[in-house]
Amino acid sequence: MAGNNAPLGTPTKVTQGSQTKGGIGESTLRPDGTLKVTGEFAYSSDMWHEDMLWGQILRSPVAHAEIVSIDTSEALAQAGVYAVMTYDDLPTDVRHYGLEFPDTPVLARGRVRHHGEPVAIVAADHPETARRAAAKIKVEYRELPVVTDESTATAPDAPLIHENRTDHYAAHVTHPNILHRQPIIRGDVEEARSRADFIVTGEYTFGMQDQAFLGPESGLAVPAEDGGVDLYIATQWLHSDLRQIAPVLGLPEEKVRMTLSGVGGAFGGREDLSMQIHACLLALRTGKPVKIVYNRFESFFGHVHRHPAKLFYEHGATKDGKLTHLKARIVLDGGAYASASPAVVGNAASLGAGPYVIDDVDIEALALYTNNPPCGAMRGFGAVQACFAYEAQMDKLADKVGMDRVEFRRLNAMEQGTIMPTGQPVDSPAPVAELLRRVKAMPLPPERQWESSEGADVRQLPGGLSNTTHGEGVVRGVGYAVGIKNVGFSEGFDDYSTARVRMEVVGGEPVATVHTAMAEVGQGGVTVHAQIARTELGVTQVTIQPADTQVGSAGSTSASRQTYVTGGAVKNACELVRERVLEIGRRKFGTYHPAWATAELLLEVGKVVTDGGEVLADLVDVLEDESVEVEEEWRHRPTEPFDRHTGQGFGHVQYSFAAHRAVVEVDTELGLVKVIELACAQDVGKALNPLSVVGQIQGGTTQGLGMAVMEEILVDPKTAKVRNPSFTDYLIPTILDTPTMPVDVLELADAHAPYGLRGVGEAPTLSSTPAVLAAIRNATGLELNRTPVRPEHLTGM
Template sequence: MRDKSLHRPDTRAAAGDVRTPHPSAETERAAGIGRSTPRPDGALKVTGQFAYSSDLWVSGMVWATTLRSPHASARIRSIDARKALALDGVHAVLTHEDVPGAKTYGMKVADQPVLAIDEVRYQGEPVALIAADDPETARRAAKLVQVDYELLEPVTDPERALDGTARDVHPGGNLVRHVKIRHGDLAAARERADVVVTGEYEVGMQDQAFLGPESGLALPAEDGGVELYVSSQWLHKDLEQIAPCLGLPADKVRLTLAGVGGAFGGREDLSVHVHACMLAMRLGRPVKMVYNREESFFGHVHRHPAKMHYEHGATRDGKLLYVKAKLVMDGGAYTSTSPVVIANACYFVTGAYEVPHAEIDGFAVFSNNPPCGAMRGFGAVQSAYGCESNMDKLARELGMDPLELRLRNAMTTGTVLPTGQAVDGPAPVAELLADLRNRPLPPAGADLLPGGLSNTTRGEGVRRGVGYAVGVKAIGYSGGVDDISTARVELSVTAGRPSVSVHTAAAECGQGITTVQSQIAATELGVSRVVVLPADTRIGDAGSASASRLTWMSSGAVQGACRELARELRRRAADRTGRPAESLALLDDHVVDPGGSPLVSISDIVGDDVLERVFEYHHRKTETIDPETGQGDAHIAFAFAAHRAVVDVDVELGLVKVVELATAQDVGKAMNPLSVEGQIEGGSAQGLGLALMEEIVLDEQGRVRNPSFTDYLIPTILDVPPMPISVFEFPHPDSPYGLNGVGEPPTLSSTPAIVNALRDATGLALGRVPVRPDDIALAAQPS
């Protein structure tokens, strides 16, 4: 049963609600923002007709595969490809010696080899490329390439990598970044604290587990360049890394977004990109690369595993005084986005609460484990789990209801963060928590018992628990990074009707950005026929589909271009009608008067012209934090979500059933309510996976033990419970239409809410996620 609610609070009653003007009801009705406009890819995906990047085909193409290291740490003595090259149907075997340009790349630091040069630093590192007539021949040839390895002892313990007792994995040492935040007077706050609780918390390595493995098609161009059709999250950042490795100027490398089968951060880094292009340039033929599921586990970054120590101090009546925390995150073999992930984790160590004093140290380290980087929530997931777990521990120590403790310390507009920045947008934490508190609990016995249809348990040892959590996440690029998005909007007349085309490089990863862009164009220009062109690098940068920023930034760009066109249309209409331009509006393919009556058709105004505007949208500047104190206005905006989890637990068998996972989230403006709900449900499901089942398991040698969906478990429809959703709209003062980011916040609070419910049901500490059945069942056994 669907249980959804949309809250547009009265500005006089809603704390922190700073509403901005919205389009008129007429405009919204006609054009679509605020409506659940169907996605053009929706039916195609459901019916299996959507063309993903793995479906691309062109005449004369060859297939490529990657030979990867079976070892986490080894020197390469030699590579012998003669047997592979002798196999019928094999066209090329390339190694690092064949890289035509720069031999390394990276999101932040160019430290990752295109192909291993003299050493491999993690299991699965690419060593050689093979191109053949078909994928099976390519895989057979890869097995014939002989690589002579000298094995080294891998460094797999991030704490050993940090304390100096292990050898250096990385040429610059094992420390990626140390983030320090010092806020207030911790020593004085400690003396005033009536209650102090400490906790040790750990998060396992989670995979993005997107449904479409990495794939791409590279075509050599007549000008000596290359065209790449690829599933990606950030085409321009890909281009920035690819071109130097190919030894080509950027204008000779052209990228087009192919159908993306999910991303969640796992497509920010390069995968097939350089490899496919290298082979296409070498062979002068189209080259297609598609990873299978096992290779996909090795072919992209994962969520950083984390070990965290938390200390909360409070007064006897439950007012927080300070938080002291240390976080250690395993970044794996290469830098990727680890410097930013650890910073993001540290920014939000204290959660969505008023905390006047804080001392935070975050460390990202190198190891011989698989590289880690961006994943939905980007560091804030780990720190939210630690913070929310310790908040429940504090509530128990105080003898206070966990929800009341959260309400008593809830962040509001004006709250000063540990970085010294004041929250200047809506911060409706109390409203979200109150909504969950007022929601009826599901009745006992109304759902399947833990163990499901197999009747594993008959209910003798089943206990119910309820848990709460709230999360806060920065939206957009932070820490002094300029955020930009570019849009080109063109208006012309086709077959007697006005037609709008929108061109950006925004990556449609399944979140619905294509639909939102068309809704905005229809809203601003009053035109019913809108086409969104394929995203590519022929238009300026749109930034990444990450940081819950893409709708904000691309909406700003499309809105800006459309409004410039709209001014031109109103100017032309004013010349024709003699009415003031500012009194005219655009609706239903016409220019209308203040009462909505048509005056002249847009087609007549445009005529044979093609009207075009390009608009670059930037958000306000942010600052890098001070390296010694961590102080600085690092962020543009914040988004909030809260969860209440209800679980049934068989404490004897360790089986868990999430009965309900209710959510309340502020989205600023629900541009497409159905898509908003989908983002909240998807983020909550990924949080459930991290809480109970999802983890890449490594052995002591740094080898992945479960690179398949047989052994890496993700939630199915049988695991995902009813998700009642309350969507709040507290418009943000700085964004287009008042919208805010949606995709990441529910991932923050869903995991700790579930684990807090498990603690409520079992009384166990449960300091590590995912929680395994034996963590519960064995803890209940007599010692």
């Protein structure tokens, strides 16, 4: 009996400290961490095949135009070019795709609807050859009027972005350019308004944000001998991609084999297809592997962005500070194609009241079709835009009532048992008041940190190393915000994940292998899955198989759902493996000791033990010449669609909450802002990997900071062309912009979730932006109803 010299029938006690190392609750390190920080990690853009071609996409230079003609002859004649394809060269009648319904053409036909839309694709033996050939394709456009906002989209004579719509939202909107509309109505707002002692209104503008991920879109398609194709790709959802790709290629799904390659960040921007179909088409046309890598300029056109929004809010409160009602209208710009806009509308509407008790609510959220760039999923989608508006409203109301802004929020904070505006009860911990208390209680950073005996440290001042000020005209401000975000897919979506777990003896040691299709985009699932296997199976060695479509779907790495859903699937599969291992043990060793039949047996530190800690057998002996493998789906509790007219329904599976306090210093003369600190308190249910949890909170907070003071895709309102598709003009926070970020993690278990966990990654993105804006308002006294804040908004220039 390996590892135990006692006879099989002799129980022994497991010594203290023998719990499996690296299990749930420990800050285990990422297996890919060292490779990433040293630059050795292989991303999808690093893939290579010895005889591969390079693909290039020709994109529309205008936002809305009729395609009069396309001439590819000069491109085809260029040496080194193997193929040029347009819409007419597609192999099947299925020529559109889409996340929810197929409204996006693989290549434009007859009309382009946004700046940068793909028109033709080229394969050549060198990337520069492909680029030059694409530039030789002659396309004649006849420009059409552009639709850029609600007034131009819904005017009686507005051009229709999509004529003859047949999607399931078309019959429920008042204009074809309204993609989707969702009201949320509860109580009687008109009657409640009459009881309000104070009423505040606000009109808010939220800019278009880019995911700005590290690795641009890229992938490698390799034609196979069976007529199929192998695609190595950076994505967020392998099986969703597969569902959209295979019909366009005219192949059964089993002949489109997809493997996840290194993903350099995602944040929602990889939920939609980019170059997947184009690479596969060119590979099948040429019979050679085809690699496509976007440059940074092209990446701005190659994926969806966060929806810009106009938000109109009215709140009322009594003189005692109790909220009476909310009336809101949220208009989201979805751009030229649907993407995830319907779900974004559902989130904005259902979470538009924030984490507060408001009995009388009338919210309308809608998304428009326009000629602006397509918008879809981005971290915290829908809830982010709403949080910016309702938190500004809370500050206004608190000031009207004459209350402290944090105490006003705490007075109205929801808790477990609160009924949401959708009629859904909050049936797990909702510690909103406690999070606000905790974040307010954190020590404030010292005043005037830039001062030293040797003079001002300009790095600590607004403007930083530009050396614009030495402290003259710099004032401090402090602001607070709190937000609510749903976890997982909602509104009746069949949200599930699949995990395959195998347990066997390798090299004289029990080893577990976990195989899922989960896209590891930086969130840390590869670490958590190993922790779950160690905890449930009592092994030290865990192998995480590469994600691919040879195992069932894991759903999307989005909506803060992967640890909940795929982690739940891994846990479930491990539990089934464990039971089968014990069945083998009972068959082999049960006659030696009655505990095999009578006790609750556990797998712990490579051994089978009783619940009292008695060792019955080593796992090596149990699994000698045998192995166990289970593939299992796991679903969370079901949700239901919101009623189309009232918005009532059990729409969300779980809620997450975070609160922020921002401390800023503002040069009021130059309009420069330095965020000194962004403190956060967040309930995570159970921190499966505490280090990873803090990293997610700080990462989400940083993206919220970017939205507050620098990040915005600028679109010309007259032409709908993107004006700043580069990191020269689209600014993101660097390490010098990132403030101190103390984090207070609260763990109040959700009984409905595996291990009691709660999705972590999105909630901090909500409240960080309005907290920064609140702090800037506190410093300057300005209203500031748009984000991001620019210097001219602070100086009046």
